[in-house]
Amino acid sequence: MQFKQIIGQKKVIERLLSSYRENRVAHTQLFLGSEGTGAFALALAFAQYINCEQKQEGDSCGICLSCIKFKNFAHPDLHFFFPTTTNDKVKKDPKSELFLDEFREYLAKSDTYITQRGWYEHLKVGNKQGSIFVRDASDVIAKMSLKPYEAPYKIFIIWMAEKLNVATSNKLLKTFEEPPENTIIILTAERYELLLPTVRSRAQLIKVPKINTEDLEEALKDKLQLGNDRAKEIALLSSGNWNLARDLVENTEDVQANFVAFRQWLRYCFKPEDYTKLNKFNTDLARVGREKQKALLNYGLDMVHQCMLHNQNHRELVMKDGEELDFSLKLAPYINTHNQEEIYRLLNEAVYHIERNAHPSILFTDLSFKLIDIFRAARTKGKK
Numbered sequence: 001m002q003f004k005q006i007i008g009q010k011k012v013i014e015r016l017l018s019s020y021r022e023n024r025v026a027h028t029q030l031f032l033g034s035e036g037t038g039a040f041a042l043a044l045a046f047a048q049y050i051n052c053e054q055k056q057e058g059d060s061c062g063i064c065l066s067c068i069k070f071k072n073f074a075h076p077d078l079h080f081f082f083p084t085t086t087n088d089k090v091k092k093d094p095k096s097e098l099f100l101d102e103f104r105e106y107l108a109k110s111d112t113y114i115t116q117r118g119w120y121e122h123l124k125v126g127n128k129q130g131s132i133f134v135r136d137a138s139d140v141i142a143k144m145s146l147k148p149y150e151a152p153y154k155i156f157i158i159w160m161a162e163k164l165n166v167a168t169s170n171k172l173l174k175t176f177e178e179p180p181e182n183t184i185i186i187l188t189a190e191r192y193e194l195l196l197p198t199v200r201s202r203a204q205l206i207k208v209p210k211i212n213t214e215d216l217e218e219a220l221k222d223k224l225q226l227g228n229d230r231a232k233e234i235a236l237l238s239s240g241n242w243n244l245a246r247d248l249v250e251n252t253e254d255v256q257a258n259f260v261a262f263r264q265w266l267r268y269c270f271k272p273e274d275y276t277k278l279n280k281f282n283t284d285l286a287r288v289g290r291e292k293q294k295a296l297l298n299y300g301l302d303m304v305h306q307c308m309l310h311n312q313n314h315r316e317l318v319m320k321d322g323e324e325l326d327f328s329l330k331l332a333p334y335i336n337t338h339n340q341e342e343i344y345r346l347l348n349e350a351v352y353h354i355e356r357n358a359h360p361s362i363l364f365t366d367l368s369f370k371l372i373d374i375f376r377a378a379r380t381k382g383k384k
Ligand SMILES: [Zn+2]
Pocket: 051, 052, 053, 054, 055, 060, 061, 062, 063, 064, 065, 066, 067
């Protein structure tokens, strides 16, 4: 991965480059960026740059031996750790080392813009959430104790550091604080609040913001060959998330499925007298798996946003057409500045709790009742 392949993030790249130029690369760093911002891709590009044998102005060369090995994610001084879980191949005691082939495959397939959802799908583990185990911590320590094979720096990239469980991070605290010489540890994480404070305090924080819309638009034209209008449309919809942008282009099916489910759900919330139907909907939803539940909630966030655009008369920014547009027009009168914030908060909180293994059926039932109240209030207000 070279910096020039990164989507946007010019400021972060500049910061990384100057830390290198000024010889103050922290030995333990935390790249913090929400899904689709490219925090992992940046970590990889930085690692490649640091070890490149013929650095160019502002980027690695991409062609030296070291760069070639980085490109294949197979440099002997590059080590990956990431969440794993049992699957068909590894039936007990999972750890990163046992999944390195799969991880490299997944990196190649996703162009290093990786997501938890994509990773678990790649492993075919369905609903299971992974963890970074204390076994991994032992491997980190063992690998660190060896001298670099050939590169100036040994690099450890720990993806999804929020998945370091307590035992793992306790075992690694000293390492984070003081890794051996010529060793750089890059943790990447999506959610600061899920990181253990002991981990946070030992790493230099590099914030990776959402990708700006213009950069997304360029990347959509450049990497996915979209035309100008379509690129603009998708970029606006993707709120700074390259993975979402890519999904929107490649997986229109998912969007359609989310739309149908979300519309159905809201219809039940508008007619709570059909409680048995709503109840069945929630029970079914509880079975589809966390990632799909999150996708539905994220779709809901987007739909509410589109409604607000209608209400603010920014029709030119509304990115829905066909049935979705019809639905957003019907829903818009029930969304106002006051309840929009409330709905955003509820949907976001639900995503948060799903990630923390909340009981889905209870969660969706509770959320449905809150939405029923919100829409009831909006209707009453409308009549006055
Ligand atoms: Zn190079």
